[in-house]
Amino acid sequence: MTPFGPMSNEDGSDVNTSRSHLVSPARPFNCSTSRVTLLIIVTSALTLTAGLLLGRSAIPRDDDDESGVFLPGAPQRLMESGDLDVAQKILDGIETGKIEENLRLITAKPHIAGRQADFEVVDLLKARFQEYGLQVQVTPYDVLLSYPSDTVPNSVRLLDGDREVIYDAVTDESDLSEQPGVVRPFHAYSPARLVEAPLVFAGYGRVEDFEWLRSQNINVTGHVVIVKYGKIFRGDKVDIAQAIGALGVIMYADPAEYTGMRSGDTRVYPETWWLPPDGVQRGNIFTGDGDPLTPGYPANNLAYRFNEADVKLPKIPSHPIGYGAAEKIMKHLGGMEVPGASDWQGGMNITYRTGPGFLDTSWRIQLNVTSHNQRAKVENVIGIIKGEIEPDRYVLLGNHRDAWIYGALDPSAGTAAMLEIARVMGKLV
Structure with missing residues (x-):
């Protein structure tokens, strides 16, 4: 009898499930056999240990070698050419003037990924690596x-009750927009969508910021949120807002953190490096790794690709603006004032309020994103110095090359330094 009833054969007769038919009678324990087995195991272990010790002692090693280099099996000529001071030789060979020259060449044009200017940088890097051997x-x-x-x-507009435009946020940057190749401010991978709704200020857009709003009975669902850059990745801000039910996200860089105002320096670019009021931080809001359509795999011509609708891309629109535009919009926000001692406060000349909505409750914010996604070709440039001792092991030194505009700091400062390191290492090979 089984828990589900008697087992039976195909002809309907019961199957005998007694223990005697399923399990063979146990054999009596044999002490002498057990001792022999144990002796074999112990002997094998001792033999293995002795072999390891003999093999280890047979490897030549000069314990008096002050260099400390010990590479078993390496040819003597390589041991003799080993140089623990090679790092210092590389540092001594670095010329800062060449790094500056590299940086000027790489940042001569805006070079967003997949466009012609970025392929020109590919050619530059390829030529330099070849020149260095x-x-x-x-x-x-x-x-x-x-x-x-x-x-x-893309646009961010403040509308009155009759949907007339009260304020149209600046979409161009005075010192950049007229220069060839500069793309307008945008958030990469934001869906193209138009939304109109009341506005809510949500601090940095962190989970704890939205929890605080909820504790104050401030509803975000069905609203557009405006958040400050900082604290967490911009893509996480969009993901969190999306999960809570917001219709869209606007981001800005607050002057309290992106200018020198806290140290008393009121200058901004082009007088110094601090962000001007119309300066906008572009960036990616995709929270995955690598190519969205081939997650976890190289995006070559053999890769299986998901449909764009089936991958984890943002579902609500997001767009960045400058703090000059943010001030003109947020000075009209209604609702409660944010706590004075909290990091929700910023450096704009306004009273920071949460919303929802504006002092005139008929006003709305309109967020219109017209960006698009497309498949495009990109290229990695790899310079290789093949090792002699362990050529099948890799030491990687790399940096990303493309930039939202010129990328003088991120990423080209790193690429310029990497090129100079390659030049010096090429001379040592």
């Missing part, structure tokens, strides 16, 4: 990228 490999990939519209820019 490195083997060069250029590897193409086909990835999903994101660009703003060339004809209809």
Whole structure:
């Protein structure tokens, strides 16, 4: 009998499930056999240990070698050429003037990924690696990228009760927008969408910021939120707002953190490096790794690709603006004042309020994102110095190359330094 009734054969007769038919009678324990087995195991272990000790002692090693270099099996000529001071030789060979020259060449034009100017940087890096004596490999990939519209820019507008435009946020940057190749401000991978709703200020857009709003009975669902850059990744801000039910996200860099006002320096670019009021931080809001359509795999021509609708891309629109535009919008916000001692306070000349909505409750914020995603070719440039001792092991030194605009600091400062290191190492090979 089984828990589900008697087991039976195909002809209906019961199957005998007694223990005697399922389990063989146990054999009596044999002490002499057990001792022999134990002796074999102990002997094998001792033999293995002795072999390891003999093998270890047979490897030549000069304990008096002050260099401390010990590479079993390495040819003597390589041991003799080993140099623990090679790092210092590299540092001594670095010329800061060449790093500056590299930086000027790399940042001569805006070079967003997938566009012609970025391929020109590919050619520059390839030529430099070859000049330095490195083997060069250029590897193409086909990835999903994101660009703003060339004809209809993204917009953030403040509307009155009759949907007349009270304020149209600046979409151009005075010192950049007229320069060839500069893309308008945008958040990469934001969906194209138009939303109109009351506005809520949500601090930095962290989970704890939204929890505080909820504790004050401030509802975010069905609203557009405006948040400060900082504290967490911009893509996480969008993901959190989306999960809570917001219709869209606007981000700005608050002058309290992006200017020198806290130290008394009121100057901004181009007088110094601090962000001007119309300066906008572009960036990616995709929270995954690598190409969205080939997660976890190289995006070559053999890769399986998901449909764009099936991957974890943002579902609500997001757009960045400058703090000059944010001030003109947020000075009209209604609702409660934010706590004075909290990090919700900033450096704009306004009273920071939460909303929802504006002092005139008929006003709305309109967020219109017209950006688009498209598959495009990108390339990795790899310079190779092949090792002699362990050529199948890799030491990687790298940096990303593309930039939202010129990328003088991020990423080109790193690329310029990497090129100079490659030059010096090439001379040592």
